[in-house]
Amino acid sequence: xxxxxxxxYGDVSNLEVTRYTPESRxxxxxxxxxxxxxDLKASRELAWRLLIRDISAQYRQTxxxxxxxxxxxxxxxxxxILLRSSTMIDPKKxxxxxxxxxxxxxxxxxxxxxxxxxxxxxxxxxxxxxxxTKINLPREALxxxxxxxxxxxxxxxxxxxxxxxxxxxxxxxxxxxxxxIPLIGLLLMGTMVGVLLIxxxxxxxxxxxxxxxxxxxLIFLTPVAYLPSTQGTLGxxxxxxxxxxxxxxxxDLVLRGIPDDLPTFGIVFGLTxxxxxxxxxIYRLALPIIIERIGA
Amino acid sequence: xxxxxxKIEHLGKKFCxxxxxxxxxxxxxxxxxxxxxxxxxxxxxxxxxxxxxxxNFEIYKGELVGLIGxxxxxxxxxxxxxxxxxKPDEGxxxxxxxxxxxxxxxxxxxxxxxxxxxxxxxxxxxxxxKREMDKLLEEIMDFxxxxxxxxxxxxxxxxGMHVRLGFAVAVNLKPDILIVDEVxxxxxxxxxxxxxxxxxxxxxxxxxVLFVSHNMALVSSLTSRCIYLDKGQVKAVGPSDxxxxxxxxDSIKKAKAxxxxxxxxxxxxxxxxxxxxxxxxxxxxxxxxxxxxxEFSTFDDIKITFVxxxxxxxxxxxxxxxxxxxxxxxxxxxxxxxxxxxPNKGPVTVQCNMEKNRFREGxxxxxxxxxxxxxxxxxxxxxxxxxSIMADMSIIKHNDPTKGFVVMDAxxxxxxxxxxxx
Numbered sequence: 142x143x144x145x146x147x148x149x150y151g152d153v154s155n156l157e158v159t160r161y162t163p164e165s166r167x168x169x170x171x172x173x174x175x176x177x178x179x180d181l182k183a184s185r186e187l188a189w190r191l192l193i194r195d196i197s198a199q200y201r202q203t204x205x206x207x208x209x210x211x212x213x214x215x216x217x218x219x220x221x222i223l224l225r226s227s228t229m230i231d232p233k234k235x236x237x238x239x240x241x242x243x244x245x246x247x248x249x250x251x252x253x254x255x256x257x258x259x260x261x262x263x264x265x266x267x268x269x270x271x272x273x274t275k276i277n278l279p280r281e282a283l284x285x286x287x288x289x290x291x292x293x294x295x296x297x298x299x300x301x302x303x304x305x306x307x308x309x310x311x312x313x314x315x316x317x318x319x320x321x322i323p324l325i326g327l328l329l330m331g332t333m334v335g336v337l338l339i340x341x342x343x344x345x346x347x348x349x350x351x352x353x354x355x356x357x358x359l360i361f362l363t364p365v366a367y368l369p370s371t372q373g374t375l376g377x378x379x380x381x382x383x384x385x386x387x388x389x390x391x392x393d394l395v396l397r398g399i400p401d402d403l404p405t406f407g408i409v410f411g412l413t414x415x416x417x418x419x420x421x422x423i424y425r426l427a428l429p430i431i432i433e434r435i436g437a
Numbered sequence: 438x439x440x441x442x443x444k445i446e447h448l449g450k451k452f453c454x455x456x457x458x459x460x461x462x463x464x465x466x467x468x469x470x471x472x473x474x475x476x477x478x479x480x481x482x483x484x485x486x487x488x489x490x491x492x493n494f495e496i497y498k499g500e501l502v503g504l505i506g507x508x509x510x511x512x513x514x515x516x517x518x519x520x521x522x523x524k525p526d527e528g529x530x531x532x533x534x535x536x537x538x539x540x541x542x543x544x545x546x547x548x549x550x551x552x553x554x555x556x557x558x559x560x561x562x563x564x565x566x567k568r569e570m571d572k573l574l575e576e577i578m579d580f581x582x583x584x585x586x587x588x589x590x591x592x593x594x595x596x597g598m599h600v601r602l603g604f605a606v607a608v609n610l611k612p613d614i615l616i617v618d619e620v621x622x623x624x625x626x627x628x629x630x631x632x633x634x635x636x637x638x639x640x641x642x643x644x645x646v647l648f649v650s651h652n653m654a655l656v657s658s659l660t661s662r663c664i665y666l667d668k669g670q671v672k673a674v675g676p677s678d679x680x681x682x683x684x685x686x687d688s689i690k691k692a693k694a695x696x697x698x699x700x701x702x703x704x705x706x707x708x709x710x711x712x713x714x715x716x717x718x719x720x721x722x723x724x725x726x727x728x729x730x731x732e733f734s735t736f737d738d739i740k741i742t743f744v745x746x747x748x749x750x751x752x753x754x755x756x757x758x759x760x761x762x763x764x765x766x767x768x769x770x771x772x773x774x775x776x777x778x779x780p781n782k783g784p785v786t787v788q789c790n791m792e793k794n795r796f797r798e799g800x801x802x803x804x805x806x807x808x809x810x811x812x813x814x815x816x817x818x819x820x821x822x823x824x825s826i827m828a829d830m831s832i833i834k835h836n837d838p839t840k841g842f843v844v845m846d847a848x849x850x851x852x853x854x855x856x857x858x859x
Contacts, residue, residue, distance in 0.1 A: 156442070156533040156534035156613060157533070157534065157535070158531060158532070158533050159521065159531070159532040159533075159536075160529065160530065160531050160532075161518065161521055161524065161525055161529065161530040161532075162525065162528075162529045162530075163478055163524060163525050163526050163527060163528075164475075165469070165470045165471075165473045165474070166470075167470070167471060167472075167473040168473045168475075183564055186561045186564075186565075186566050186567065187558075187561040187562055187564075189561075190557060190558045190561040191558070191561075194547055194550060194554065194558055197550065197554075198547055198549045198550060272562065274522065275522075276520070276522075276538070276562055276563075277520045277521040277522050277538075278562045278563075279564075340467055341464070344460045344463055344464065345460065422471075423467075423471060426467070426470045426471055427467040427470065427471075429521075429522065429523050429524045430463055430466045430467050430470060430523075430524065431463060431467075432522055432523055433452075433463075433517075433522075433523040433524070434459050434460055434462075434463040
């Protein structure tokens with residue numbers, strides 16, 4: 142039986158071997174890293190497909206379509222413009238000689254890149270719960286496609302922003318070529334927080350609800366529509382806020398030139414990368430446990 | 438000796454009965470996972486139970502193995518562990534090659550997108566590039582017979598179309614191990630046949646199939662070896678014919694035990710259901726000797742006796758029965774009798790006599806229906822009473838009572854020359 146069997150089907154030793162054991166993968170860091178790298182590569186195609194799916198499905202079933210991408214920054218900008226017109230915001234604190242609507246629109250557009258990147262991972266995971274609990278796919282793909290979602294929505298906002306900058310005739314500094322660096326920083330920072338929240342967010346719905354409230358408050362604790370204040374509790378919070386250096390850096394690169402506080406910028410960027418990596422490991426290790434709890 | 442494609446050793450998995458506690462255990466497990474704690478998971482915490490315990494088996498290349506067991510026996514848990522969706526708490530799984538689990542067909546389908554778009558997504562989920570999928574698309578469309586609907590959104594597909602497309606995608610992606618979960622039970626007969634042939638074709642090309650089903654006739658006719666899971670443990674492994682008979686006789690025993698418990702209740706609810714139409718006083722089964730029983734041999738007479746009293750006046754009432762097997766397929770249906778319902782005349786006795794029954798071994802439900810003259814249903818119950826058939830091998834010639842849908846006495850003869858009987 143065995144002989145004919147081998148003749149018939151040939152050797153199986155060349156097949157890839159997968160092993161599932163109760164032991165934590167963190168005990169084998171080298172092979173864990175290898176698996177992470179392997180899955181990240183394997184994720185690209187799927188991430189792209191999921192992204193196309195999400196974008197087309199998302200806007201296919203809405204009446205206003207892509208308008209929903211520019212809606213939040215538009216509303217926030219209006220609020221700030223109204224606040225200023227009622228002298229709630231001191232125009233001197235802006236410190237930049239450009240029309241306020243253009244300045245506000247830029248700040249909110251950049252800020253919403255962070256917000257979208259923050260919300261996207263949990264949102265994508267929630268929407269993919271069906272697939273996630275039924276099919277074993279490279280789970281990195283979901284995060285990659287979440288980043289793609291945030292970038293896509295940012296791209297739409299950018300079209301509006303560029304239009305506004307041209308309309309007001311804002312002179313742009315040559316350093317704008319470095320703008321992608323702080324933008325990637327904002328994207329990665331948002332993704333980092335979003336990924337870190339996934340394990341808890343999948344188990345407890347509270348996280349998603351809290352996230353909505355937190356992001357709507359955050360816009361006032363971040364120097365979106367004005368320069369960071371230097372006094373008082375708000376000033377302290379703004380300076381401690383890790384979004385500040387990236388956001389101010391981005392604004393500086395467009396309007397003034399190289400940001401003053403490059404070291405802080407560098408440190409925040411580095412820490413973002415580090416925590417994103419940690420978040421990735423947690424995500425990988427936690428997901429099978431979560432799927433077991435939510436997927437019955 | 439060749440290595441098996443799937444090797445499961447001392448596999449154990451525990452679940453928690455309460456959701457809140459389960460979520461909290463989840464948080465703690467994540468903590469343990471991240472710190473790399475070596476603490477054994479073999480102890481049950483409060484409210485936990487073993488969904489699988491000490492499961493061992495192997496699947497070799499080119500083998501079609503059946504996985505059977507009652508609902509809640511741990512089959513789905515086992516499949517989830519095999520596909521790597523969840524982590525074992527004990528033991529080890531070793532898999533060689535690419536595994537493709539059809540735990541839920543078309544699970545990854547997005548209803549808003551078209552069939553074509555969904556095929557590409559499903560392919561990408563399983564690690565196929567767009568170029569590879571371009572090549573496979575034709576085959577998938579052919580096999581699913583969905584070419585004309587392929588650019589329609591999936592939400593407008595019927596459930597049969599869903600299944601066809603899902604199955605077509607899965608089998609055409611050429612896995613090394615295919616897990617088929619109750620797929621062949623859906624779809625129309627011609628697609629089922631096609632799916633079955635495709636599975637056989639894949640087997641000959643050397644892939645392995647784990648076939649999960651409640652249909653014992655199908656399991657024993659398709660698979661050579663079978664694993665019987667019961668309460669999270671492997672109760673028996675062996676040749677499919679043997680294992681399916683063990684399973685059947687177990688489920689007959691279980692059904693009987695259940696019936697004893699619920700018997701009074703079942704009958705009670707039956708005659709309470711339509712107080713404004715009729716009262717069913719009695720529903721009993723007996724054999725040719727007139728002995729009341731719910732257990733028959735093949736070829737016994739089965740006599741069904743209804744004692745009922747009409748409350749409402751109706752003309753030309755039709756009584757009907759359906760007899761269903763354990764996978765709920767109707768085996769026979771009978772509706773001979775017409776009668777006028779005359780209220781307040783006292784109970785009527787109605788008998789239906791099935792001479793020399795041809796049922797194969799298994800459990801059956803009798804559904805009881807009262808229809809009015811136009812065929813409109815006045816009263817329906819799917820399982821008014823249950824009976825079981827024990828195959829008596831001594832009287833069944835040339836027939837395997839565990840296979841097929843009915844039993845027949847076949848006579849065989851071999852002729853050497855035309856007209857000359859040996």
